[in-house]
Amino acid sequence: GILAAAVAVIGIAGCQNNAGGTPDSKKPDSPSQSTVPKDFVKIPGASIKGTETWTPSSNVFVSGRVLDIKSFYMSDHEVTRAEYKEVMGSDPSTAKAYDKEGNELTEDKVGKNPVTDVSWYDALVYCNKRSIKEKLTPCYTIGGKTNPDEWGAVPSSGNSTWNSAACNFNANGYRFSTEAEWEWAARGGKNYKYAGSDNIDEVAWYTSTTHDTGTRDMKTKKANGYGLYDMSGNVWEWNWDWYGSVTSATPDTGPSSGSDRCKRGGSWGDSAGVEEVAYRDYHSPNFRSRVTGFRIVRSAN
Numbered sequence: 001g002i003l004a005a006a007v008a009v010i011g012i013a014g015c016q017n018n019a020g021g022t023p024d025s026k027k028p029d030s031p032s033q034s035t036v037p038k039d040f041v042k043i044p045g046a047s048i049k050g051t052e053t054w055t056p057s058s059n060v061f062v063s064g065r066v067l068d069i070k071s072f073y074m075s076d077h078e079v080t081r082a083e084y085k086e087v088m089g090s091d092p093s094t095a096k097a098y099d100k101e102g103n104e105l106t107e108d109k110v111g112k113n114p115v116t117d118v119s120w121y122d123a124l125v126y127c128n129k130r131s132i133k134e135k136l137t138p139c140y141t142i143g144g145k146t147n148p149d150e151w152g153a154v155p156s157s158g159n160s161t162w163n164s165a166a167c168n169f170n171a172n173g174y175r176f177s178t179e180a181e182w183e184w185a186a187r188g189g190k191n192y193k194y195a196g197s198d199n200i201d202e203v204a205w206y207t208s209t210t211h212d213t214g215t216r217d218m219k220t221k222k223a224n225g226y227g228l229y230d231m232s233g234n235v236w237e238w239n240w241d242w243y244g245s246v247t248s249a250t251p252d253t254g255p256s257s258g259s260d261r262c263k264r265g266g267s268w269g270d271s272a273g274v275e276e277v278a279y280r281d282y283h284s285p286n287f288r289s290r291v292t293g294f295r296i297v298r299s300a301n
Contacts (some may be wrong), residue, residue, distance in 0.1 A: 064248030131173030
């Protein structure tokens with residue numbers, strides 16, 4: 001996590017009140033817009049020294065934990081029902097879909113809403129299948145293979161072979177964010193409690209704005225500082241990391257083992273507290289629910 005002297009250092013606006021110091025943000029490469037994948041935004045990298053104080057406080061950026069977050073591309077929206085169906089052939093969602101006015105959507109009109117009922121295992125398959133479809137290098141390997149057609153059926157319960165999936169973080173295909181990448185992106189360079197505001201109603205579809213009815217179409221609330229929508233609310237988003245207590249010794253990619261995978265961001269059926277950028281949750285990797293989906297990222301190196 002040591003920043004090379006040749007790299008220009010700029011302060012992140014949102015961390016200027018950090019008593020312990022400011023994370024070093026690596027100057028973006030200033031790529032032409034055409035190099036950023038469609039509907040993705042470039043998230044600046046950061047060298048986090050573990051001496052910073054975070055507002056709101058973090059259980060991931062903890063004292064003494066040195067992190068080197070490389071710049072990456074993150075989808076500005078959660079994977080939609082249409083995107084999932086295009087790659088996987090079917091839409092597993094059981095949550096009802098609504099537009100921003102609260103009108104229920106049917107048939108093809110549900111396509112712009114986030115997919116639900118996707119397990120962590122299901123999302124691994126989606127990522128590699130989409131990578132292969134777009135002629136990118138798949139990130140995930142299970143049993144020595146990167147083609148999900150050779151992985152066998154998606155497990156409906158915990159599975160040691162699938163749990164030992166490996167991720168090539170240098171590949172240019174699609175993957176989950178790590179928990180540190182997710183929280184860094186959700187904060188958007190600001191000190192807001194929620195992703196993009198201290199006023200939850202501006203940025204989140206949650207129980208008070210959905211009345212527990214279902215998902216809402218994407219990108220209809222305000223984006224955060226990095227141009228990301230629905231990082232608070234709409235559906236929970238799986239992360240790569242095993243869930244566990246984070247200490248100064250926890251690797252950048254999270255604990256080396258566990259029984260549950262992290263998920264972040266809250267959902268349309270949750271109260272305000274869990275929509276906060278620092279809130280952590282978890283479930284077994286085979287878990288599916290009508291409030292859980294995912295978001296994808298790609299390496300920018």
